[in-house]
Amino acid sequence: MSDNDSLKGKNGKVRVMYVRKEEEQEQARRPSSRASADDRRGDQRSEGRSPWNTSGDRASGEVSRRARQDSPFRDDSTGRRPRGDAPDSPWKTFYAGDDDATVPDHGGISGKSQIDPEQLRRQRAEETRVYGENACQALFRNRPDAIVRAWFEQSVTPRFRDALRWMAANRKAYHVVEYDELAKASGTEHHGGVCFLIKKRAGLDADGYLASAAAQQQDCVLALEQVSNPHNLGAMLRSCAHFGVNSVMVSDSALLDSGAAVRTAEGGAEHVKAIKCDDVLQDLQRFQRAGYTVVTLAGNSGTSLSTVKMPARTVLVLGEEGSALSEAVLSQADIAVTINGSGRVPSLNVSVSAGILLAEWWRQNHG
Numbered sequence: 001m002s003d004n005d006s007l008k009g010k011n012g013k014v015r016v017m018y019v020r021k022e023e024e025q026e027q028a029r030r031p032s033s034r035a036s037a038d039d040r041r042g043d044q045r046s047e048g049r050s051p052w053n054t055s056g057d058r059a060s061g062e063v064s065r066r067a068r069q070d071s072p073f074r075d076d077s078t079g080r081r082p083r084g085d086a087p088d089s090p091w092k093t094f095y096a097g098d099d100d101a102t103v104p105d106h107g108g109i110s111g112k113s114q115i116d117p118e119q120l121r122r123q124r125a126e127e128t129r130v131y132g133e134n135a136c137q138a139l140f141r142n143r144p145d146a147i148v149r150a151w152f153e154q155s156v157t158p159r160f161r162d163a164l165r166w167m168a169a170n171r172k173a174y175h176v177v178e179y180d181e182l183a184k185a186s187g188t189e190h191h192g193g194v195c196f197l198i199k200k201r202a203g204l205d206a207d208g209y210l211a212s213a214a215a216q217q218q219d220c221v222l223a224l225e226q227v228s229n230p231h232n233l234g235a236m237l238r239s240c241a242h243f244g245v246n247s248v249m250v251s252d253s254a255l256l257d258s259g260a261a262v263r264t265a266e267g268g269a270e271h272v273k274a275i276k277c278d279d280v281l282q283d284l285q286r287f288q289r290a291g292y293t294v295v296t297l298a299g300n301s302g303t304s305l306s307t308v309k310m311p312a313r314t315v316l317v318l319g320e321e322g323s324a325l326s327e328a329v330l331s332q333a334d335i336a337v338t339i340n341g342s343g344r345v346p347s348l349n350v351s352v353s354a355g356i357l358l359a360e361w362w363r364q365n366h367g
Contacts, residue, residue, distance in 0.1 A: 234264025
């Protein structure tokens with residue numbers, strides 16, 4: 001039998017035997033025994049036996065150290081013994097297995113899921129996170145089926161008792177976690193103790209909304225051009241819900257489902273639908289043909305709001321603060337209004353302007 005054969009177990013894999021540490025120390029204290037061991041090792045070589053044969057004499061501490069250094073299974077970067085060692089065993093035997101299988105690249109998507117990576121990407125694109133106690137309570141009351149997963153701090157669980165029971169009964173995953181872990185899950189420190197992973201809502205198009213609202217005698221739609229700040233959007237959603245506005249027209253309906261917007265809306269987002277607008281001029285014309293009046297905010301060049309009659313079926317068009325509406329939109333308007341003030345500041349925040357206009361529309365049509 002060759003030296004290589006003596007290093008293999010029954011299954012043909014290489015076996016490495018280590019020496020008890022205290023025995024190494026004992027050998028270091030006794031030079032004569034180390035010499036004796038060297039003599040025995042020489043005898044073994046002459047007889048064709050391996051110095052690490054488990055059935056024969058044990059190797060010296062020096063041989064053991066050299067064996068570990070030469071072992072193909074030693075991790076030189078850490079100096080640690082191979083995985084599989086039992087910490088409570090004085091003798092360590094390690095069988096080298098096959099090389100680890102190559103881990104496929106899933107484009108940054110981790111985990112052990114067997115779902116196709118492309119399917120995971122599509123699924124994640126259809127989901128968003130909302131947080132804040134009032135926002136999540138309103139979401140659970142109005143569309144619980146949209147919830148995919150939830151995270152809670154222990155302190156809020158008594159107020160979400162119904163939600164927890166419903167999620168357990170419907171096999172929805174939820175986690176009770178510490179503040180820092182919830183901040184990671186929600187992506188913000190302003191999570192309010194709760195975060196839901198939800199399915200995004202699909203926005204209607206203008207024709208779809210008009211068909212659903214055809215029978216309404218009073219209806220106000222808020223149309224936004226180049227407004228994307230989530231806090232402004234959330235504040236407007238809250239005002240819309242307060243004044244009975246059913247829909248907001250935006251270029252990207254997902255903006256209304258962002259976590260910051262939903263949290264700022266304090267539950268108002270659940271009562272307002274998104275109308276996805278690909279061409280604002282064409283969509284405004286569709287509303288006009290359906291009997292709506294288009295009203296824009298025109299700085300100081302419009303008619304004072306206090307003297308304007310706000311029709312029962314109205315589209316209010318606003319742009320981001322600091323950037324006026326496009327000339328094409330202004331030219332499409334039926335009425336251009338001005339919110340009079342002291343003049344000490346050039347303009348109002350767009351969410352404040354929206355609140356004032358919506359309050360006036362509500363006063364005139366529901367007063």
